[in-house]
Amino acid sequence: MLTAFYINNYVILSHALALSGEESQDNRRDPSLGLDTDFVLLDQPLRVTQEKHKKEKYIMSYARPEYLVDTEWVAQNLKNPDIRIIESDEDPLLYAMGHIEGAVQVDWFSTLQHPLRRDFLTKEKFEEVASNLGITNDTTVVFYGDKSNWFAAYALWLFQYYGHQNVKIMNGGRLKWEQEKRPFVKDVPAYPKTTYQAKEADKSIRAFRDDVFKQIESKQPLVDVRSPKEYSGELTHMPNYPQEGATRGGHIPTAVSIPWAQAVNEADATFKSADELRALYEGKNIKPDGEVIAYCRIGERSSLTWFVLKYLLGYEKVKNYDGSWTEWGNLVDAPIEK
Amino acid sequence: MSLPNKLQEMIDDIASMSREEKIETLIAYAESFPDLPERFKTEKEKMEPVPECMTPVFLIAEKDSNDKITFYFDIPKESPTVRGLASILLYGLHGCTLEEILSVPADFYLAMKLHEAVSQQRINGFVGVLSHMKQAAVKA
Numbered sequence: 001m002l003t004a005f006y007i008n009n010y011v012i013l014s015h016a017l018a019l020s021g022e023e024s025q026d027n028r029r030d031p032s033l034g035l036d037t038d039f040v041l042l043d044q045p046l047r048v049t050q051e052k053h054k055k056e057k058y059i060m061s062y063a064r065p066e067y068l069v070d071t072e073w074v075a076q077n078l079k080n081p082d083i084r085i086i087e088s089d090e091d092p093l094l095y096a097m098g099h100i101e102g103a104v105q106v107d108w109f110s111t112l113q114h115p116l117r118r119d120f121l122t123k124e125k126f127e128e129v130a131s132n133l134g135i136t137n138d139t140t141v142v143f144y145g146d147k148s149n150w151f152a153a154y155a156l157w158l159f160q161y162y163g164h165q166n167v168k169i170m171n172g173g174r175l176k177w178e179q180e181k182r183p184f185v186k187d188v189p190a191y192p193k194t195t196y197q198a199k200e201a202d203k204s205i206r207a208f209r210d211d212v213f214k215q216i217e218s219k220q221p222l223v224d225v226r227s228p229k230e231y232s233g234e235l236t237h238m239p240n241y242p243q244e245g246a247t248r249g250g251h252i253p254t255a256v257s258i259p260w261a262q263a264v265n266e267a268d269a270t271f272k273s274a275d276e277l278r279a280l281y282e283g284k285n286i287k288p289d290g291e292v293i294a295y296c297r298i299g300e301r302s303s304l305t306w307f308v309l310k311y312l313l314g315y316e317k318v319k320n321y322d323g324s325w326t327e328w329g330n331l332v333d334a335p336i337e338k
Numbered sequence: 339m340s341l342p343n344k345l346q347e348m349i350d351d352i353a354s355m356s357r358e359e360k361i362e363t364l365i366a367y368a369e370s371f372p373d374l375p376e377r378f379k380t381e382k383e384k385m386e387p388v389p390e391c392m393t394p395v396f397l398i399a400e401k402d403s404n405d406k407i408t409f410y411f412d413i414p415k416e417s418p419t420v421r422g423l424a425s426i427l428l429y430g431l432h433g434c435t436l437e438e439i440l441s442v443p444a445d446f447y448l449a450m451k452l453h454e455a456v457s458q459q460r461i462n463g464f465v466g467v468l469s470h471m472k473q474a475a476v477k478a
Contacts, residue, residue, distance in 0.1 A: 091393075092456075093418035096365045109457040146416060 063314025134191025163199025
């Protein structure tokens with residue numbers, strides 16, 4: 001518990017609480033006490049821990065905090081019928097090795113891709129997937145996964161592409177859940193099928209190559225989230241990842257290099273704070289009011305950057321270019337810089 | 339030249355499986371994947387990295403007095419797919435000679451139809467594992 005004591009109608013709190021986002025107009029400092037304290041006028045004693053306040057402050061500082069939940073929130077909502085938890089991993093076997101109780105799986109490769117074309121599953125197929133996972137149009141879907149939620153963001157982006165409104169990411173993903181010694185189970189849940197009605201694909205969040213050409217012509221920026229060596233053209237694939245067949249190296253003109261992983265804390269896979277993220281992107285001239293297109297190699301890493309820009313920082317006009325370098329680096333007559 | 343017997347058996351076995359059985363088999367392999375023996379843990383620099391893999395994978399080979407080769411892998415448990423795939427080569431080539439190992443063609447995996455269960459990137463990584471096993475075997 002937070003140390004708090006009362007003088008008249010005032011509660012004297014440690015200074016840390018002043019960061020809790022609940023500062024009132026009555027805040028003032030009394031130098032006579034000789035303590036670094038704030039006075040907050042309150043009717044009731046506070047029954048919150050300092051830790052909880054810090055955590056809330058952390059999430060609330062993002063532009064759209066409703067798109068992010070912490071592990072404790074998920075733990076408290078495991079049995080909530082209005083919520084479906086979805087695991088989406090880079091390594092699709094991880095779910096079978098153990099997952100959050102009640103969570104279902106989508107795999108970016110076998111669930112979310114079109115079986116023939118280089119494209120996502122069709123709207124009809126998406127409806128079938130959602131129905132089989134027991135998701136209604138009103139269900140709040142919470143995504144989590146391995147690798148700093150990289151593929152969780154990809155799945156979230158695709159759910160939004162087909163118009164699903166209530167989506168969230170569990171901050172920290174599998175790593176944080178595991179670090180907190182929360183349980184993983186092997187039981188695969190089955191939910192009654194639903195009737196799900198997807199919307200027409202929302203192209204305002206997906207960039208195609210023509211959008212990229214327009215972006216270059218209008219001198220608007222792209223964010224290249226690949227590794228620095230991919231950006232410079234030294235490599236055509238991720239370090240430590242297989243070559244995936246781009247015949248040219250380099251980057252799209254007007255693109256700045258901001259590797260995706262700079263947006264997350266390596267230690268627990270959570271997102272960096274709003275201030276840190278703002279400094280990261282605005283420092284590279286990626287401004288909230290402009291149009292931004294993020295890309296990587298096949299659009300998975302950049303979907304995490306898309307999530308950060310769109311919901312953690314509140315950029316209105318940001319798209320993910322899923323064609324990414326494996327399209328651009330092979331496209332005849334497309335301009336490339338090194 | 340034909341494949342080493344054990345590897346051929348494993349390939350035939352996996353080739354006959356449905357997609358679900360393939361996934362279950364990879365999971366079972368991943369769960370029983372052997373840890374790297376302690377004696378190698380302090381000698382990481384002697385191990386062969388496999389940069390084609392999506393996760394940090396290291397391997398090393400040892401040759402016994404009969405010229406039979408044994409492989410040891412270091413693959414994180416957070417990467418069960420890589421562990422599962424590497425198991426096919428770990429068990430399939432266990433106790434083979436250098437010549438037998440070098441004779442395995444790079445397209446040995448085709449008959450298993452792994453693409454039903456895992457993405458092409460994974461398969462590329464898997465082929466990378468074989469080529470680095472060959473290099474490690476030469477050094478053993």
